[in-house]
Amino acid sequence: MKKFGLMLLTGALTISLAACGGTEEKANTSAGNEENAAASANQSVEEFTITATNWEFTSDRELTIQKGKKVKLNLVNKEGLHTIGNDELGLDLKADAPSEFTAEKTGEYKLICSTVCGAAEDHEEMVIKLNIVD
Numbered sequence: 001m002k003k004f005g006l007m008l009l010t011g012a013l014t015i016s017l018a019a020c021g022g023t024e025e026k027a028n029t030s031a032g033n034e035e036n037a038a039a040s041a042n043q044s045v046e047e048f049t050i051t052a053t054n055w056e057f058t059s060d061r062e063l064t065i066q067k068g069k070k071v072k073l074n075l076v077n078k079e080g081l082h083t084i085g086n087d088e089l090g091l092d093l094k095a096d097a098p099s100e101f102t103a104e105k106t107g108e109y110k111l112i113c114s115t116v117c118g119a120a121e122d123h124e125e126m127v128i129k130l131n132i133v134d
């Protein structure tokens with residue numbers, strides 16, 4: 001009975017050692033995968049930060065992206081309350097809540113301020129041209 005207990009203990013030790021080694025290996029592998037994933041994500045996601053004041057977009061007013069790319073848009077309101085929308089792209093961007101979409105179809109899109117943030121003539125000036133190119 002004593003011997004059996006020792007065997008069990010030895011067995012448990014062996015297993016836990018093996019498990020430990022295994023976990024370490026696994027951790028290394030998954031860390032490597034994460035790095036790879038991050039690297040490929042960097043390659044395929046194009047990120048833009050749009051800044052808005054009353055009543056203009058103060059960042060680039062013309063953006064060009066490659067078809068098939070993932071796009072991440074951030075909106076920062078420096079002044080006033082603005083949002084950005086485009087029905088064709090299904091874009092409904094709010095401040096400080098980044099939005100991602102894939103540029104699927106080439107063309108020229110207008111990203112407009114979708115909040116009526118002032119007098120019509122001011123508000124309607126708030127447009128960013130987005131070109132999706134081949």
Ligand SMILES: [Cu+2]
Nearest residue numbers: 082113117126
């Ligand atoms: Cu606006």
